[in-house]
Amino acid sequence: MLTIDHVTKTFFPGTVNERVALSDVSLHLDEGDFVTVIGSNGAGKSTLLNIISGKLPLDTGELTIDGRSMKRLKDFQRARYIGRVFQDPMAGTAPDLTIEQNLALALRRGQRRGLGPSLTKARRERFREELTSLELGLENRLKARVGLLSGGQRQALSLLMAGFTSPRILLLDEHTAALDPQRADLVTRLTKSIVEREGLTTLMVTHNMEQALRVGNRLIMMHEGEIILELDEQQKNAMTVDGLLAEFAKIKGAVLDDRAMLG
Numbered sequence: 001m002l003t004i005d006h007v008t009k010t011f012f013p014g015t016v017n018e019r020v021a022l023s024d025v026s027l028h029l030d031e032g033d034f035v036t037v038i039g040s041n042g043a044g045k046s047t048l049l050n051i052i053s054g055k056l057p058l059d060t061g062e063l064t065i066d067g068r069s070m071k072r073l074k075d076f077q078r079a080r081y082i083g084r085v086f087q088d089p090m091a092g093t094a095p096d097l098t099i100e101q102n103l104a105l106a107l108r109r110g111q112r113r114g115l116g117p118s119l120t121k122a123r124r125e126r127f128r129e130e131l132t133s134l135e136l137g138l139e140n141r142l143k144a145r146v147g148l149l150s151g152g153q154r155q156a157l158s159l160l161m162a163g164f165t166s167p168r169i170l171l172l173d174e175h176t177a178a179l180d181p182q183r184a185d186l187v188t189r190l191t192k193s194i195v196e197r198e199g200l201t202t203l204m205v206t207h208n209m210e211q212a213l214r215v216g217n218r219l220i221m222m223h224e225g226e227i228i229l230e231l232d233e234q235q236k237n238a239m240t241v242d243g244l245l246a247e248f249a250k251i252k253g254a255v256l257d258d259r260a261m262l263g
């Protein structure tokens with residue numbers, strides 16, 4: 001359903017600042033695949049997500065979703081294909097709107113035309129049910145301003161909202177990195193359950209190798225603009241953090257500084 005075919009992206013080509021962010025990257029995701037993406041700093045992970053979302057144009061190669069080329073579609077034109085949750089908990093929700101207003105907006109984004117749902121009784125009931133599944137007590141705070149919520153609560157809400165729009169692809173960009181370990185754990189669990197419930201095809205960038213092994217059915221490791229390791233479900237299930245570090249050392253002939261990857 002998502003195919004990335006020989007994609008390259010270079011920043012400031014031909015200058016002293018030239019950075020090859022993606023060097024001949026190819027990747028295919030089937031419907032329902034959940035791929036975790038790890039790699040050292042500057043490996044090209046965010047660039048990969050930015051190319052898929054249309055935030056950045058690619059230089060060469062092809063990118064298709066459901067067989068349709070995305071190359072000429074701008075990010076706003078791709079919006080109905082893509083859901084994205086960023087590292088910054090403030091990025092995915094509108095702080096001055098209430099929880100229910102944010103959720104109503106997300107529902108509307110998922111629709112093709114028209115003004116979409118107003119806050120009917122049935123709608124509020126659905127919001128309450130969905131919020132209950134987060135186990136954060138937000139179902140009793142529909143009229144609270146989102147700006148009052150904690151970072152973890154806002155990320156949980158962002159995830160729920162991304163799921164509402166039924167995107168063809170969900171992009172998670174280190175979405176638990178800014179949270180304390182307990183909240184990160186909670187949001188990781190929610191990610192798993194929302195992705196499973198909605199059957200979302202997902203790419204998740206993380207610096208946390210343990211998390212990368214715990215969720216998803218496939219894993220890729222990037223380094224200096226290339227995918228240097230791909231694990232299928234079976235290989236991933238059998239892999240450990242030490243095993244990943246050893247693989248990196250084997251492939252690159254170098255010992256990886258754990259912290260570079262663990263963030």
Ligand SMILES: Nc1ncnc2c1ncn2[C@@H]1O[C@H](COP(=O)(O)OP(=O)(O)OP(=O)(O)O)[C@@H](O)[C@H]1O
Nearest residue numbers: 011019020021039040041042043044045046047048
């Ligand atoms: N907008 C930009 N302008 C110039 N160079 C960029 C830009 N975005 C990324 N780069 C460069 O491209 C390379 C890949 O960066 P990218 O942010 O994709 O890596 P990353 O794997 O997400 O890293 P990190 O884990 O540190 O976030 C780096 O060398 C980076 O400096």
